[in-house]
Amino acid sequence: MISHLRVANKKAEEAKFFLKNKGYLNEKYLPIKENNFVLWPLNQASVPFEGEIIICKGLVHNRKSRDYRLNMDKKIKDIAPRSFDIFGDIAILKLPSGSEIYEEQIAEALLLSHKNIKTVCIDLGVHGEFRIRDLRVISGNTNFISIHKENGMEFEADISKVYFSPRLATERERLSSLINKPENVLDAFAGVAPFSISMAMKGCKVTSLDSNPEAMKWALRNFNRSGINEKYFSFFNAKFEDYDFGVQKFDRIILNNPTNCLPFLDKAMNLVVERGIIHFYIICPKDGSFQLSKYLAEEFECTAKREVHAYSPSSSLFVFDIRRNLV
Numbered sequence: 315m316i317s318h319l320r321v322a323n324k325k326a327e328e329a330k331f332f333l334k335n336k337g338y339l340n341e342k343y344l345p346i347k348e349n350n351f352v353l354w355p356l357n358q359a360s361v362p363f364e365g366e367i368i369i370c371k372g373l374v375h376n377r378k379s380r381d382y383r384l385n386m387d388k389k390i391k392d393i394a395p396r397s398f399d400i401f402g403d404i405a406i407l408k409l410p411s412g413s414e415i416y417e418e419q420i421a422e423a424l425l426l427s428h429k430n431i432k433t434v435c436i437d438l439g440v441h442g443e444f445r446i447r448d449l450r451v452i453s454g455n456t457n458f459i460s461i462h463k464e465n466g467m468e469f470e471a472d473i474s475k476v477y478f479s480p481r482l483a484t485e486r487e488r489l490s491s492l493i494n495k496p497e498n499v500l501d502a503f504a505g506v507a508p509f510s511i512s513m514a515m516k517g518c519k520v521t522s523l524d525s526n527p528e529a530m531k532w533a534l535r536n537f538n539r540s541g542i543n544e545k546y547f548s549f550f551n552a553k554f555e556d557y558d559f560g561v562q563k564f565d566r567i568i569l570n571n572p573t574n575c576l577p578f579l580d581k582a583m584n585l586v587v588e589r590g591i592i593h594f595y596i597i598c599p600k601d602g603s604f605q606l607s608k609y610l611a612e613e614f615e616c617t618a619k620r621e622v623h624a625y626s627p628s629s630s631l632f633v634f635d636i637r638r639n640l641v
């Protein structure tokens with residue numbers, strides 16, 4: 315028997331983020347889902363988060379059943395990646411070149427162990443301004459449209475025409491947990507609007523931009539799907555560098571175009587209010603040699619830096635939180 319924190323579904327992700335951050339979440343056990351509630355397993359008897367403490371039998375992880383490579387021959391097991399991205403019911407795998415003859419077996423094993431997956435495809439890399447992923451289906455539907463569930467939200471997209479990364483879910487959770495009053499937010503490279511919607515769900519008024527017209531199409535559907543009132547968002551199919559914001563200023567700006575972001579920092583610094591924050595995403599060396607301070611105007615200060623995930627053996631995706639101080 316272990317302690318669980320029982321919270322309503324709408325508070326579940328906020329609670330998880332808090333518990334995980336503070337080290338209170340017992341990751342040996344799975345959350346228990348009840349009708350409109352989630353019970354998070356705890357490492358200790360109680361925690362400083364609103365909810366009911368319930369002592370009951372924990373739901374043990376059965377990790378083995380999730381490893382689709384368990385019954386494979388050693389040779390194929392060495393090629394098949396342990397982890398892969400999932401967008402809705404589409405699994406996206408990276409395989410080394412020369413492994414084509416094993417693709418079918420790998421896809422079959424994956425479909426057998428993950429009943430929620432309907433399509434398996436190979437990731438051939440991301441390219442161009444729109445950061446679109448080249449995908450090749452090895453099993454299932456050749457239609458790349460799916461609905462992805464994340465932190466209690468749903469994002470629908472055709473991932474052969476727009477960018478989406480499920481690996482940014484923790485970042486979206488982190489940013490929305492920073493909001494404690496309605497803010498004016500600019501999401502300058504919005505894609506299908508996962509960051510924008512996370513912010514709008516916290517009562518922010520969001521302005522979103524993306525130069526890919528397909529991104530706008532799916533983003534508008536996603537705002538509607540999330541039930542966000544039109545008063546709280548506006549989306550423009552435009553390039554950030556060309557868009558004229560007039561006198562408009564923002565409390566918070568999200569710059570999530572990590573392979574090409576430095577050219578846009580100056581414009582963002584001019585658009586943020588005093589005490590406002592810019593979340594600046596960039597791929598840079600893991601060794602700490604990137605000096606953000608060289609690019610910041612005098613009144614700006616970096617208040618936090620986080621490694622989001624590895625990008626290559628020597629580089630990672632980092633986020634820098636940058637604050638505009640009073641002068």
Ligand SMILES: C[S@@+](CC[C@H](N)C(=O)[O-])C[C@H]1O[C@@H](n2cnc3c(N)ncnc32)[C@H](O)[C@@H]1O
Pocket residue numbers: 443444445477478479482502503504505506507508509523524525526529552553554555570571572
């Ligand atoms: C790395 S993706 C991030 C998308 C989104 N923030 C997300 O988390 O899913 C970058 C996005 O910026 C868009 N983009 C690239 N250059 C742009 C520009 N100059 N102005 C506006 N959008 C741009 C691309 O089409 C792409 O959707």
